[in-house]
Amino acid sequence: xxxxxxxxxxxxxxxxxxxxxxxxxxxxxxxxxxxxxxxxxxxxxxxxxxxxxxxxxxxxxxxxxxxxxxxxxxxxxxxxxxxxxxxxxxxxxxxxxxxxxxxxxxxxxxxxxxxxxxxxxxxxxxxxxxxxxxxxxxxxxxxxxxxxxxxxxxxxxxxxxxxxxxxxxxxxxxxxxxxxxxxxxxxxxxxxxxxxxxxxxxxxxxxxxxxxxxxxxxxxxxxxxxxxxxxxxxxxxxxxxxxxxxxxxxxxxxxxxxxxxxxxxxxxxxxxxxxxxxxxxxxxxxxxxxxxxxxxxxxxxxxxxxxxxxxxxxxxxxxxxxxxxxxxxxxxxxxxxxxxxxxxxxxxxxxxxxxxxxxxxxxxxxxxxxxxxxxxxxxxxxxxxxxxxxxxxxxxxxxxxxxxxxxxxxxxxxxxxxxxxxxxxxxxxxxxxxxxxxxxxxxxxxxxxxxxxxxxxxxxxxxxxxxxxxxxxxxxxxxxxxxxxxxxxxxxxxxxxxxxxxxxxxxxxxxxxxxxxxxxxxxxxxxxxxxxxxxxxxxxxxxxxxxxxxxxxxxxxxxxxxxxxxxxxxxxxxxxxxxxxxxxxxxxxxxxxxxxxxxxxxx
Amino acid sequence: xxxxxxxxxxxxxxxxxxxxxxxxxxxxxxxxxxxxxxxxxxxxxxxxxxxxxxxxxxxxxxxxxxxxxxxxxxxxxxxxxxxxxxxxxxxxxxxxxxxxxxxxxxxxxxxxxxxxxxxxxxxxxxxxxxxxxxxxxxxxxxxxxxxxxxxxxxxxxxxxxxxxxxxxxxxxxxxxxxxxxxxxxxxxxxxxxxxxxxxxxxxxxxxxxxxxxxxxxxxxxxxxxxxxxxxxxxxxxxxxxxxxxxxxxxxxxxxxxxxxxxxxxxxxxxxxxxxxxxxxxxxxxxxxxxxx
Numbered sequence: 001x002x003x004x005x006x007x008x009x010x011x012x013x014x015x016x017x018x019x020x021x022x023x024x025x026x027x028x029x030x031x032x033x034x035x036x037x038x039x040x041x042x043x044x045x046x047x048x049x050x051x052x053x054x055x056x057x058x059x060x061x062x063x064x065x066x067x068x069x070x071x072x073x074x075x076x077x078x079x080x081x082x083x084x085x086x087x088x089x090x091x092x093x094x095x096x097x098x099x100x101x102x103x104x105x106x107x108x109x110x111x112x113x114x115x116x117x118x119x120x121x122x123x124x125x126x127x128x129x130x131x132x133x134x135x136x137x138x139x140x141x142x143x144x145x146x147x148x149x150x151x152x153x154x155x156x157x158x159x160x161x162x163x164x165x166x167x168x169x170x171x172x173x174x175x176x177x178x179x180x181x182x183x184x185x186x187x188x189x190x191x192x193x194x195x196x197x198x199x200x201x202x203x204x205x206x207x208x209x210x211x212x213x214x215x216x217x218x219x220x221x222x223x224x225x226x227x228x229x230x231x232x233x234x235x236x237x238x239x240x241x242x243x244x245x246x247x248x249x250x251x252x253x254x255x256x257x258x259x260x261x262x263x264x265x266x267x268x269x270x271x272x273x274x275x276x277x278x279x280x281x282x283x284x285x286x287x288x289x290x291x292x293x294x295x296x297x298x299x300x301x302x303x304x305x306x307x308x309x310x311x312x313x314x315x316x317x318x319x320x321x322x323x324x325x326x327x328x329x330x331x332x333x334x335x336x337x338x339x340x341x342x343x344x345x346x347x348x349x350x351x352x353x354x355x356x357x358x359x360x361x362x363x364x365x366x367x368x369x370x371x372x373x374x375x376x377x378x379x380x381x382x383x384x385x386x387x388x389x390x391x392x393x394x395x396x397x398x399x400x401x402x403x404x405x406x407x408x409x410x411x412x413x414x415x416x417x418x419x420x421x422x423x424x425x426x427x428x429x430x431x432x433x434x435x436x437x438x439x440x441x442x443x444x445x446x447x448x449x450x451x452x453x454x455x456x457x458x459x460x461x462x463x464x465x466x467x468x469x470x471x472x473x474x475x476x477x478x479x480x481x482x483x484x485x486x487x488x489x490x491x492x493x494x495x496x497x498x499x500x501x502x503x504x505x506x507x508x509x510x511x512x513x514x515x516x517x518x519x520x521x522x523x524x525x526x527x528x529x530x531x532x533x534x535x536x537x538x539x540x541x542x543x544x545x546x547x548x549x550x551x552x553x554x555x556x557x558x559x560x561x562x563x564x565x566x567x568x569x570x571x572x573x574x575x576x577x578x579x580x581x582x583x584x585x586x587x588x589x590x591x592x593x594x595x596x597x598x599x600x601x602x603x
Numbered sequence: 604x605x606x607x608x609x610x611x612x613x614x615x616x617x618x619x620x621x622x623x624x625x626x627x628x629x630x631x632x633x634x635x636x637x638x639x640x641x642x643x644x645x646x647x648x649x650x651x652x653x654x655x656x657x658x659x660x661x662x663x664x665x666x667x668x669x670x671x672x673x674x675x676x677x678x679x680x681x682x683x684x685x686x687x688x689x690x691x692x693x694x695x696x697x698x699x700x701x702x703x704x705x706x707x708x709x710x711x712x713x714x715x716x717x718x719x720x721x722x723x724x725x726x727x728x729x730x731x732x733x734x735x736x737x738x739x740x741x742x743x744x745x746x747x748x749x750x751x752x753x754x755x756x757x758x759x760x761x762x763x764x765x766x767x768x769x770x771x772x773x774x775x776x777x778x779x780x781x782x783x784x785x786x787x788x789x790x791x792x793x794x795x796x797x798x799x800x801x802x803x804x805x806x807x808x809x810x811x812x813x814x815x816x817x818x819x820x821x822x823x824x825x826x827x828x829x830x831x832x833x834x835x836x837x838x839x840x841x842x843x844x845x846x847x848x849x850x851x852x853x854x855x856x857x858x859x860x861x862x863x864x865x866x867x868x869x870x871x872x873x874x875x876x877x878x879x880x881x882x883x884x885x886x887x888x889x890x891x892x893x894x895x
Contacts, residue, residue: 055696063699118638120874126822131868242822249703295707296701298704300686
């Protein structure tokens with residue numbers, strides 16, 4: 001009983017509904033009509049729930065998702081026709097076809113963050129229809145394919161189909177929930193919120209998106225096979241109707257895109273409305289109008305969807321009170337934790353360059369932002385990069401971390417050329433960065449933000465549990481290091497700017513980095529927090545982490561860093577220990593200005 | 604040989620018309636970062652209205668653009684002011700969903716008001732052609748092409764020679780900087796959306812003669828137009844022109860040497876091939892995002 005109480009209410013409610021649905025055909029076996037309606041609700045719900053993986057979690061909208069149902073139907077029907085096997089046993093192959101097509105198309109259009117995806121989803125649906133109509137030897141064209149009738153006695157009516165679709169729905173929801181809890185799911189949400197940032201913390205955005213698209217198609221494909229058997233007939237127009245996609249999109253949106261149960265709840269509602277419109281509203285024609293109006297209204301007035309809106313209302317009335325009690329303890333054993341981890345990952349304690357930049361150049365049209373720059377960061381150092389605004393420091397950061405490609409030159413990290421690697425591979429090698437203006441995933445909690453990074457590209461890491469277990473425990477530890485353990489459950493967007501900087505630092509630490517690039521860690525941070533930041537940097541450095549810091553706060557730089565490189569007009573003009581830089585007339589002239597005198601640093 | 608020249612000539616004519624239709628979509632995306640899924644529905648809406656003007660009042664369908672263009676300008680302006688502008692600042696995916704909803708509403712209204720059947724405006728010159736050497740150029744295609752070129756030219760002049768045009772281009776490059784120098788973002792955005800819709804005014808009128816259409820045809824059209832824009836690079840006007848030309852040629856060549864059924868499919872394959880090599884499209888630029 002206690003175990004039940006510990007379950008979140010929504011899982012409990014879902015369990016109760018599931019039990020009722022399981023019992024329904026037994027309790028009321030002689031009513032084919034309500035069973036048929038429920039069955040269609042399951043089918044729509046499992047489609048919406050699948051759609052949610054790519055379009056809810058990852059934010060890439062698919063407008064042609066019903067195509068996978070048609071693909072599954074055709075695969076199953078064609079194989080059944082040629083082999084005589086029962087469609088039930090072939091249906092999983094429908095899922096395989098769906099995944100193959102999704103991942104093939106995805107591999108082409110999902111490599112950029114662009115909008116090619118939306119169009120391809122419609123184009124795929126229309127193309128599938130064209131192929132189904134015209135490839136007559138395989139698909140029998142517009143005549144369609146007729147399948148054998150179910151093998152069971154007519155006494156059972158459609159009850160086996162009822163349970164088949166219910167089973168597929170349950171599997172889909174479990175699958176979606178598993179993804180949502182894994183680092184894979186956190187990475188998908190990270191992509192939705194800020195794709196560039198996601199790449200910088202080790203999320204292989206291309207692979208994540210392609211896998212998500214594949215994952216969003218499998219159960220629909222399987223269901224397609226079962227659906228073909230249920231209908232015993234399929235043709236191109238019915239199998240690849242765009243109205244099916246409309247229903248899917250609408251369901252997920254009504255219930256709450258990006259949530260676990262939202263698409264299911266939405267699908268139940270939408271299917272009922274759809275059924276009602278068919279029974280009472282007459283034609284398909286008016287149904288399109290009704291669905292369109294609902295879609296517009298939901299986007300304008302209920303953009304978050306039903307479940308999140310209700311949940312927010314519930315939260316306002318019942319504020320959480322016991323959120324951060326269990327994390328306070330993490331603060332106490334902070335220092336030991338840092339050293340242990342950083343050492344374990346950085347065995348290369350011997351001196352020598354960790355990062356070498358040679359002749360790197362970047363032009364934006366006529367502007368040469370970085371001009372043949374050379375830079376070396378020694379292992380174990382806290383190296384500073386200072387220089388006037390527009391001297392190319394941040395651009396150099398972007399070139400080192402792979403946010404943008406270099407025009408010329410080489411970047412070597414830990415003995416390896418990295419200038420052609422994508423950002424996530426550089427992160428996996430141990431290169432972490434923070435941003436000048438913080439780029440946290442604002443709609444995620446602080447804890448989710450810190451759990452999101454992936455220290456390597458292995459599948460095991462990708463599908464590790466994110467919200468509980470070892471990863472979450474480590475994230476809490478890291479939050480403890482930056483002194484923010486109490487804020488784990490807060491929304492990241494609600495934190496102060498300085499706190500966000502600290503969370504971003506914790507996020508980078510999750511990568512187990514060997515080199516951290518800090519872009520203006522002191523910018524916009526109040527003095528007391530600034531003290532905290534320098535303290536953390538020193539502590540991590542003692543534990544073996546190397547730093548490259550861009551900063552305008554000169555007293556802080558001269559105090560913290562050694563050596564200091566001075567940048568002007570896209571290349572370094574001076575390098576040396578802080579004492580030398582402090583006195584170098586070239587530097588004083590180019591950067592610090594004529595008014596600046598060495599003694600100011602001590603003031 | 605004559606067959607090839609014929610196909611090429613037709614491809615260019617159709618390409619010009621596609622270019623006009625796609626220009627509105629790319630303009631709206633360039634300025635608003637909104638993928639207007641309803642652009643195809645705008646075309647079908649205008650085509651249906653044009654058909655009605657032609658059938659009931661007897662106005663020539665291509666000349667009807669004089670009426671439909673300002674009308675669509677107004678419709679676009681109102682739509683932006685009262686609907687689209689409400690989701691400004693939200694995730695880009697919301698605008699896809701909203702305009703998809705608008706497309707469905709338009710389709711539904713056409714279904715209910717005009718009925719779900721194929722239509723095509725067939726003025727007197729519908730089946731006549733100009734003969735240039737051994738090449739036959741259908742009059743409807745030629746008139747449509749000329750109208751499209753004129754409108755594209757006017758659009759180009761508006762964008763490059765007027766203050767309004769500069770404001771639109773400035774907003775598309777950097778909305779906050781444009782706002783700082785006195786370009787009102789909302790007004791400019793509404794104007795861009797209205798201009799983009801107006802191009803569907805001309806495009807829809809031309810469409811009514813060249814292609815049979817029915818309410819749900821808008822899926823085909825939006826998929827074609829988006830294909831053009833993706834092929835050329837989102838938000839790039841030269842890209843849209845090139846993409847349109849490629850689509851026009853791909854269609855006529857496939858129709859000539861294979862069959863019309865596969866024409867659309869060939870175009871999608873071309874898109875996939877291009878994206879394989881250049882993920883950002885032919886003319887798509889990767890702007891620096893760090894200094895936004």
